[in-house]
Amino acid sequence: MDISLSSEPLDVAFHPSTSANLLATGLISGKVQLYDFKRADDSESDEGSPSSTLKGKDKAYDRSWSVRPSNKSCRGVAFSTEGDSLYTLAKDGSIFRLDTETGSVVSKWDKAHSSAPSRLLPIEQNLFASGDDDGVISLWDPRRPTDSNSAVRTYTHHFDWITSMLWCTHLAPPKTPKLTKEEQEKKRLREEKKRKPQTQRERLVVTSGDGTLSVIDVRAGKSGVEVSEDQEDELLSIASVKQNSKLVVGTQLGILSLWAPTKGLLDHVDRIPGHPASVDTMCTLDDDTILTGSSDGLVRVVQILPHKLLGIVADHGGMPVERIARCGNWMASIGHGAEIKLTDLAPLLEEDGDEDD
Template identity: 30%
Template sequence: MTLDFRDFDKDSSDDSSSDLGEDSDINDDMSLSESGGEDEEDAGNNINQEENLDNCDDEDEVVKAIKAEKTKPRDHPPSIKCEDFIVDISFHPNKNIIGLANIVGDVLLYEYNNDETKLINTLELHTKACRDIEFDDEGLIMFTTAKDKAIMATDVETGKLKQCFENAHEEPIYKLISLDSNKIVTGDDCGTVKLWDMRKQNPIFSLKIGEDYISDMITNEAQKYLVCAGGDGMLTSIDLKGSKIYTSSEQYESELTCMGLFRSESKLLVGSSVGKFYLFNWKEFGLHSDEYVGQKHSIQCMIPITQNIVVSSGEDGILRAAHMFPQRQLGIVGQHSLPVEALDISHDGQYIASCSHDNDVKFWNIAYFESIDTMIDVNHKQNKKKDMINNLPSSNIKNASDFFSGLA
């Protein structure tokens, strides 16, 4: 069952994670990047893993790369621990700044480096849970939306409000994406999508595309089509130029929760609440071309790392990496003790950040993916016995086979 935070407001912030179950396989695991080192037991496990790898015949280049990276220190910013539940996170597009949107309607801006994370501004923007935060491409404007139905545009440098649309939707707004410094798209709890020009008081268009919440929206560089994933299990694309629905997919068995673009924006990957990935060709949104089992729990969020590699996470708190072309599980990037709500990647591709129901934000150094990506042999058959040893460098989960425990 997917936990729904659309109903959260200030009154529920104190017990927002009281009913959440912890995954017994990862409760006691802390990441190497979090602790800064290993204890004796972890060191012993790593030695055993290295010996097992050495005993494997025909060791491939990906395994060698992972082994080599494990011997290097993982440089990354320290974690951020917050007082309130973090609903969404967003990296600045060209500065070492990350924005955190919380359940009481505030946005916290942090500067980060390998030594510290420093709070530089707290913006009290919304009266209810701030559900989405996005920067424009230049990083000058920060857009936010919330359960209070308001849309706000804030100057990042000064923290001053530039534009505000109160009651922008009849229902609480669930998702927002930025098209440029002036245009944004919003989707609400009841399937309505609106395109806005921040210089005008009224939306350019408003379309009712479903009856359930808009979980995610995505477009490519051309910005001709906007693809919307919904809680009703439908994938709907909108012709932004023509202000009309382009296609609607078949209805899937579960909620469609998140999306990412790959292969020079020619492939669209969609995650679901039953742990499946669906792969679509761009512009062919009616029916998926392939599907994969990603995990046994709900996939709540994903982030493309390279043209071929995705990191996803969700209810079990584990960040998993997979190569999609060909489909191959790579290992565990990192972990939280409670479900992960959002992921994002830094402007330089050095880190991903994840926020969980523990009210924390963790950083993971993922620069090594660039070298691993180029080593995947499309003709090489995956050896799961080997790959069960291949926890990625940013993680120290003791039993790497946990990664594959729910994969059919």
């Protein structure tokens, strides 16, 4: 089904709770809107009719609220990890924190970025990241006073726009070469001296239009940054599969590059052709499969290892797919039209489950 909007959307995000049925979007007009959509079962009788044309009681969605925190276009929306707040990005560099229930402004970081922000990612309840068109990445703590606009930390290792960010809670560590008994003992002693051993490898993975991928240890200061070699192509999107042991990156040329954290992230380990145009957005479907949105207007299902195109789940009529998001059985995708396309993935997921059985 389609959700009709008053202007073109620039970003879309689901509430983290699959039972909430809430979807937020930011529009080029500066408006931020929250929609409550019903399950597919509620609108089975309307099959064949676009939901955007339904009226009154038969309508398959309801707009909970619509606000305009900034006169500038809204370039990003993302729910907090608990879902009680909605963060938004304005073109003038400001960041807003809205109350999910009412849409009222809770906090504002006025001109948090000197250039237009491009990406937004909540990491924990009290930590979120933002990136801008100049390649600057900033970490923010919503508990801090916002009048100083002081970020927790700022990274400037990229020099072109931040295209996507991915938070990995258990990123596979690089394999280490075999050590002699003496080297093993020295390593054990070093680890014993650490005040707090790291039980999991949490990392922020970032792609940029400058052609590089970076991995940031947000708890290690500015020294905890690794940057890949120049891929000689714009890196536009990223998703993880195989329990974070593989990362898939979409590029301007339409090639999917495969990265293996166990082999280090200085360069990709494989290339997957098949997309005729740039892969601007993607998300994980399951541990072996991703959804890709391309500038040819199609959202595809792609299997990783072995690589295989499984099909097409949405079509934007030849207009570029700018963003896709997924929560449970639902996928939302936006392009250059004034609507959000909602796709029910339940049949696809049930088919995968039957094959596993």
